[in-house]
Amino acid sequence: MAKIKGANAVLDVMYKWGIDHLYGFPGGSFDSTMNAIYEMQDKIKFIEVRHEEAGALAASAEYKLTGKLGVCMGSAGPGAIHLMNGLYDAKYDKTPMVALVANVPTPRQDINF
Numbered sequence: 399m400a401k402i403k404g405a406n407a408v409l410d411v412m413y414k415w416g417i418d419h420l421y422g423f424p425g426g427s428f429d430s431t432m433n434a435i436y437e438m439q440d441k442i443k444f445i446e447v448r449h450e451e452a453g454a455l456a457a458s459a460e461y462k463l464t465g466k467l468g469v470c471m472g473s474a475g476p477g478a479i480h481l482m483n484g485l486y487d488a489k490y491d492k493t494p495m496v497a498l499v500a501n502v503p504t505p506r507q508d509i510n511f
Contacts, residue, residue: 451481
């Protein structure tokens with residue numbers, strides 16, 4: 399069986415679900431995912447937002463307006479918590495959505511950078 403990178407596998411599954419774009423703000427903890435998005439740019443479009451909260455609200459609105467599953471992404475740390483208002487909006491309206499949240503590799507955690 400051929401090996402596939404984790405980020406590529408995630409995007410491949412999302413593509414098979416019918417997802418053709420996602421909202422996000424790139425960050426260092428999303429390097430592998432950004433590379434995977436670049437490699438799959440003919441299938442999945444990355445829509446860069448100015449703030450993670452805008453991406454989460456857009457993903458929540460996606461389903462409400464079109465019936466398509468919305469996807470947002472937030473980097474490790476503050477980027478993840480910035481998704482909260484969009485996630486709460488989706489929860490409040492019982493709207494399905496996907497939020498990808500990154501993390502830094504274990505050896506690089508807690509080293510004050």
